[in-house]
Amino acid sequence: MTLNSASPAFLADLQARLPEGRLRPSEPRYLEEPRGRFQGSAAAHVAMPRATSEVSTILRACHAARVGVVPFGGGTGLVGGQVMPDGPTPLILSLEKMNHVRAVYPLENVIEVEAGTILADVQAAAEEVGRLFPLSLASEGSAQIGGNLASNAGGVNVLRYGNTRNLCLGLEAVLPNGEVWNGLTRLHKDNTGYDLRGLMIGAEGTLGIITAAALKLSPRPASLGTALIVVDSPEAALRLLALARAQVGEAVSVFELIHRQGLDFVAETLPDIRQPFAQHPEWMVLIELGMSRNAEEALEAIFASALEDGLVSDGLIAQSAQQRADFWALREHIPVANKRIGSVSSHDIALPLQSVPEFIRQAGRAIAALGDYRINCFGHLGDGNLHYNVFPAQGRDRSEYDNQRDAVKRAVHDLVAEYDGSFSAEHGVGRLKTGDLARYGDPGKLTAMRAIKAALDPHGIMNPGVLFPVS
The missing domain is CATH 3.30.70.2190 (Alpha-Beta Plaits)
Structure with missing residues (x-):
């Protein structure tokens, strides 16, 4: 698969399809990661959509032009998943403007939030209605819930409440071709085919862009x-x-x-x-x-x-x-x-x-x-x-x-x-551990992962180099 750079002509065409101000040149914070092992391209531009429809427009354009997309959340990931250090210049996609709490259902113990919502803000919204959103990380003041879902973040409360995957009922996401998957369900039981929710969570932005989530709340311990x-x-x-x-x-x-x-x-x-x-x-x-x-x-x-x-x-x-x-x-x-x-x-x-x-x-x-x-x-x-x-x-x-x-x-x-353990418990694979995945991953699992990636993202535009090196 061959990717193209996000050229000036591509950016101009994309800007014409979006409301004013959605594209801007990258800043240093979008090109760095906490451990300093990867550095993004200074030529990259950042897309800041404010609605799921705009995310769809962006991915549809990138899919057609074969331009890579690097999702950027709070930038707190530790395996380089948010920074593409080489290859054709990608488009950086940040959902920081999609940061609203859409609805809270205290009697159901459910909250619906957009993917750019800061984790601490989700916790605060739950507290306002006397509930607990138990995901707790050192980076909760800057980590975004979309990134938490994409990396299946863990944290200190996993023992009782589980990983982020266990705290999610439904998702809204945009697939690589721009199609919107409306899976934002509050149902606890829904046996209607493949678990796309589970597939998107932990995929590290390689299968699409999570735009919103229905999350489980819990009673606050007295x-x-x-x-x-x-x-x-x-x-x-x-x-x-x-x-x-x-x-x-x-x-x-x-x-x-x-x-x-x-x-x-x-x-x-x-x-x-x-x-x-x-x-x-x-x-x-x-x-x-x-x-x-x-x-x-x-x-x-x-x-x-x-x-x-x-x-x-x-x-x-x-x-x-x-x-x-x-x-x-x-x-x-x-x-x-x-x-x-x-x-x-x-x-x-x-x-x-x-x-x-x-x-x-x-x-x-x-x-x-x-x-x-x-x-x-x-x-x-x-x-x-x-x-x-x-x-x-x-x-x-x-x-x-x-x-x-x-x-x-x-x-x-x-x-x-x-000892039949895992080399990545909660941080993910990103770009840092692709060699480890190849070395220690189960061959059958890797075959299935490659097949899923090829089926959903045939042009390989989604977070190139994450999970699998770019060929």
Whole structure:
């Protein structure tokens, strides 16, 4: 498949089909991504439609002219899905002007929003009617719901509420040829053929453009309990999770594993962040319960049982909203501290829960065999998602390890594959991990994915280079 650049003649023709002001030259923020590994073409233009019909016009024109389309949401993705670094100049498509809450149905626990709506604004709209939209990410102040859906974002509440896919009932989307799919249903049951909703979610903009979504809301827990609990090991953390769920069931909303290295990095780079323990423990867990009442009492009972079983040695249960905020500030600033330290190689992986402790042991040995590194292993233990990040030794810079990055990544991902895990738990494949998908992906699945892509996007205009390299 051969793509063409978005030439001045093409742009002029497209502008004539759209209302005034919908096309403009790109700005630096549309050409960058957070990790700085990809840089877009400065010659690119940005389309900013304000209605689904305008998205349809744009895709129809790009389909006919074979011009690539790069969807751009909040720009917070970590795998380069929002930036096309080479090839014919694409058209960047931003839905930031399509940012309205279309309707809220409190009795149904459903909200309908346009794809450019900021995640925090969806949460606020739910709160206004006494409901909860439980998707929660560090980037929720700038991430857009369309990007969350396109990447099937996870976050800290997956254990209880599921990924973004689990929070979506219906979609409105524009297919690569410009045809509009009106699938914005609020139905919980609809067995009328292929699950196009599920297909679009997680496709990373390679099969079409999501323009609106019907999302599930939940009751707001009347009582929240949050604690930082010191555990002896990842094994003890998993046993603590089992104990907690045995006592309170699905009330466990969050179960985050945190290693001492993360606390050390925060102390080194962000000294104003409050540290809960004078001596950083080797391992600890951030746990949060959401209940109708007495969440703090439930946490106290869980801690007492775990102490009796020898699973925990210390802990703090938040006694105020401020203390809860402090606990969360610590967890949410670990990625910020990681960025300031500068990783050699970062890994967003998923493993079967019982394999997590042994993986951590084996991966530590494999990395140590490659050289002198620091490892910050943390993440959403409740759903098996770890952020296993490898850093330079103290006093050294990551640039000194450039020639070792691939070996580190290969060692981690090979071990993940041995444990039947995933090299991409919640960040997606993007452009960064296309080689990993080719190496570790199931052949049958890859064949089906290529067939679906070819059927829906025969000219290959949608987000070229994402999931599969451009041939």
